[in-house]
Amino acid sequence: MADNKQLDEFGLIAELLAPLADNKAAARLSDDAARVAVPDGLELVISTDMLVANVHFPPDADAALVANRMLACNISDLAAKGAQPYGCLLTLGVAGNWDSAFLQRFVATLADGLKTYDMQLWGGDTVRANEGFAGLAVHGLVPSGEMLTRSGAQDGDDVYVTGTIGDGFLDLADLGPAYAAPAPPIGFGQAARGLANAAIDVSDGLMADLDHICRASKGRINVEAEAIPLSEAGRAYGDLAALLCGGDDLQMAFTAPPAHADILGIEAEKHRIALTRIGRFSASDAHEAVLRAENGQEINVQKRGFRHF
């Protein structure tokens, strides 16, 4: 039998979440399913990302960090698809150390994030767990057929990234802001629809993520090492390979024809996004991203890093 503390916490969560679900689809969570209409001419972009204690955040992590990273990881997927956030389901595995103060702070942070991203809470599931976890299934909207994918890159496309690369990795150690509260380029992603040919969110590490575009679009990306946008901390860090492969940036990488350079610059400015051209995509039998020094020489990097707490 569950103890009373458990029942109280589940009641508290239901009570805290109901006001966030004040939309027609969720009807304040009065039912155990949401009813979602998709406007004519639009289709859904659907993705899900789960964060687990001891793997994606420390078991004693602050509730705001867990909520913000959960939101950002999921919104990042929508951003890179050019989708406008619509609604989400929340899955919460409530660990023993997630007391009511933790849950209140988690829900308050979630509420702020939903407002920031203009996303509805449609429902979810709360379960007990020895190890805490928190995830969303996010649903975005795009005009039918206009979702950005990994597979559309064209020979001669420029390759861009938003923001700076490596700060998620650098901020992991001390749970600094780029790790604890990332801000995926959700507005710019929508603006890039019709301008970008292929896109992906930078979550595994820039080089590994560009590899995905190369495989899906059947080509090679030459990445100019000196062009990679780094923060001051990144420039001071010295190990470029670690920054390029560390993951957790939650920025957006994409390819676009050179003719779109100016309009992309204007959109980036409008959305207050740093946008940097870092290389070129070429149709090729070698389906990979290659890092090159200024003299054109290949710089070897181990492309994918995993780590845990």
Next chain:
Amino acid sequence: MADNKQLDEFGLIAELLAPLADNKAAARLSDDAARVAVPDGLELVISTDMLVANVHFPPDADAALVANRMLACNISDLAAKGAQPYGCLLTLGVAGNWDSAFLQRFVATLADGLKTYDMQLWGGDTVRANEGFAGLAVHGLVPSGEMLTRSGAQDGDDVYVTGTIGDGFLDLADLGPAYAAPAPPIGFGQAARGLANAAIDVSDGLMADLDHICRASKGRINVEAEAIPLSEAGRAYGDLAALLCGGDDLQMAFTAPPAHADILGIEAEKHRIALTRIGRFSASDAHEAVLRAENGQEINVQKRGFRHF
């Protein structure tokens, strides 16, 4: 750093799941989001259910049990909404003891279930976890405005349940078929659209679930104890209250006007569903379900039970 075994398992899962995602929305999981069109005149019914080791299944549970219960808990939500399964996202927390034999059996069982329920796999997320978990976010389709809800019951409605009650509870102890591989009435649920006024899936325990209808529909349900459909094992068990409150039935309870009795019987037969009238809904200020003996006397039951392994 993750060890090689971990990387191998994640690669294996991706490889095993890709053929299941052979639909336009998922494009064999080639991207990290699904693109889902909703046909004109229909809307989505969306729900999510997560199962956690040590809470919803034993940590050494057979992979087929985990997959079948995960499917059934989620399909059960769609059945009670009158929705036709459309597509789902899979979230898998891979525990250390989930080896490749486990994963293969899990995916094979999932594949069978998706075929049985005619549901597409659209995507998902696989993460490491010390404690295994498995969940779906399921999406069904209904004609716009026709989703069955908890709130539509009308004064004088008959109350029905499908199947038998208590077998999920009885089969929990030895992981028998009603617990290990439930079969929610998904086809009948769709047939009940337009015939039922309110519906819910029986998952918390019949009495607790009927309470939800009572609260949402603002009325009372008098449940006739002698009418509850029991299996042979249920009749032999002796403790009716335990069967009514034990949960895990994954049957459907609903209310419908007496005039629909005949057509409901025909639909039940068509879908090979046992259908039993168990009571009546009355508009009332007492928003609760009450169990009554043949002489009309109230039988007290503790309505909701939780248990874990």
